[in-house]
Amino acid sequence: MRLTQLFASLLFMVWLNASFGQGVYRVGFSSVSLEPDGQFVSLALAGYAAPWEGRFTLQWKEQGAIPSYIGIAAGENHLCYVDGHSLFRRGPTDASGWEKIGEATAIRHISAAGNTIYGLTYDGELKKGDLSKKRFRWKDIGTVDLPVSAITISGEKLYLADDEGMFRVADLRARKLQWDKASFLPLEGIVSLTGDADKLVALTRDGVLYQQGGAYQQGKWIKIGYKNGVTVSEEIKTIALAGGQFYGIDTSNILYQREHRSRGELSARALSITSGGQTVVIVGLDLTGINGTFTTMVKEELYKKRSLPPSALFINSSHTHFAPVTQRWPTWQQSNRIADSTYLYTFVREAIVKAVEESLDNAKPAELFFGRGNAELGYNRSLRDRPEIYDDAVDVLRFRYQHDQSEGYLFMAACHPVFSEASERFTLSANFPGVARKVLAEKKGITRTLFLQGTAGDVNPLDNPETITGEKLAHAVMEVLDGPMQKLSGPLTFYLDTVAIEVAMRSREQILALTGDEAINANAMLAERNHTWGEIMLDNLEKGVKQLPMPVYVHTLNIGNWKLVGFSRETTTPYGLRVKALWPDKMVSVVGYTNDVSSYLPTCLHIEKKNYEGMDSFYWYGMPDTFPLDVEERIITEIKENNR
Secondary structure (H helix, E strand, C coil): CHHHHHHHHHHHHHHHHHHHHCCEEEEEEEEEECCCCCCCCCCEECCCCCCCCCCECEEEEEEEECCCCCEEEECCCCEEEECCCEEEEECCCCCCCCEEEEECCCEEEEEEECCEEEEEECCCEEEEEECCCCCCCCEEEEECCCCCCEEEEECCEEEEECCCCCEEEEECCCCCCCCEECCCCCCCCEEEEEECCCCEEEEECCCCEEEECCCCCCCCCEEEECCCCCCCCCCEEEEEEECCEEEEEECCCEEEEEEECECCCCEEEEEEEEECCEEEEEEEECCCCCCHHHHHHHHHHHHHHHCCCHHHEEEEECCCCCCECCCCCCCCCHHHCCCCHHHHHHHHHHHHHHHHHHHHHCCEEEEEEEEEEECCCEEECCCCCCCCCCCCEEEEEEEEECCCCCEEEEEEECCCCCCCCHHHCCCECCCHHHHHHHHHHHHHCCCCEEEEECCCCCEEECCCCHHHHHHHHHHHHHHHHHCCCEECCCCEEEEEEEEEECCCCCCHHHHHHHHCCCCCCCCHHHHHHHHHHHHHHHHHHHHCCCCCCEEEEEEEEEECCEEEEEECCEECHHHHHHHHHHCCCCEEEEECCECCCCCEECCHHHHHHCCHHHHHHHHHCCCCCCCCCCHHHHHHHHHHHHCC
């Protein structure tokens, strides 16, 4: 019996090895949402700095009128207001009416947390009450000898703001309240203040919203919304956080609930492929980009959890200009300089890890096929005199499961997801890749789709809006699927190489020359950017900060007889064309925006022209300078010598 079982096992192993040698892989797919939820009041959109006032996810949804009030506050389960005489309460989403629960003579400001409410009178008397009691009573707990414009609770602390934007804070756990100056910077013109366990949100008299709290603000107030006339036109005068929701009340006492203006399509998508004991995972993110430090953290986590080598995890960003900020832009307006730490390091990180793990767990035997089509999606926006420097390839990887013949597609093209209708520029979206995915779902009935951004650093769309580009891309993908495709077979190999490029810091004189160039700085936005860049560079000089090499990462996956090469940074077109030319007899796909998007990757053609990709973009990214003229030759030579 044992010999029979052993023989059967050997036969199975022989069949399995033969099957995989003939082109059967284990393939898994997962898609996890990157849409911000209710824990985020509003997030800055990335992609470009216009308008300089910023683009934010916030929009308001009307919830009906509320009575006239003097002070209003929100707790976990309540909205409360005082009218100078009485205190009223209702549930945060209950529009049936307000319940009077007690007296509130002379109460001017209120703030609530859980079932506890605090009130401050015109005379500076501080009171406290329990909202859970049947018979509500105020208890005197102290006095405030300060001019107060707003109060709120955040965590276990009570904050007071005066007319000049100075803050005092008291620990509510102490037996006796003691008022100290807050550790963060003042904010002038506050008319309303609200908070929850880990953040403060302030509204100023000019209608601008600011947020304070969490690691990413670093003691500063960060702008998170304003009346932009497109998505926000309401005259909000009061704000409140209740039940995990953010509310605003306008000058006509209309109550609004915050929404994130979005098409609901941002996602992290993972495709795992296994053969011969090796596994690679390709991730596509509907984000503008991520930096190498964040990618390293994600890869380390997945190595610990799943023993997945860092070089086996390939993370590509679509570069949509309509996703939340997830990378550093140190010379942009304040709200775009650094990502919301909770969104990036918790929300996005967890989504990527979940997508990868799910793709590994649901992997099943499948066949892979590769095909190439073409589509004129864009044009080389910077090398207009060299129209031949444009790659119109649309590469498609099809995976077909053996157990039910269901399919999915990974597709690639090179074009900036930058154009949209004016009204949609404040809307979260995956831009044309999202349109293409939607069309494929409608036409082919397939939702297992993943887009990778090609070497699009110098390519803009031919068409506006993005629906045209997305439809053109989807139809090009379908043409490939309807034609002959080459079946993949063979082992998996993967490599992650680093090409370190030395870039010298500019001298003090060179820095001052740029920041003082009147021709450049006639534009107020560029003047502010250059001033900020100059401050960073001069500070580095004074502190003796050594400029480290600027690495370019080249990530190579060989999946049978198909090669996928990914460059870090915003890679320009010539890199893709030249890498494909290195292996003219092989199926080679090349993408940019992989693992790290910390600057552009220009060629000598861009650098010599001193165009946006070759020079100006490096100021936006806060880099010390552009790459040396021979950067392209050095990178291509190393790729050729490595012959991955």
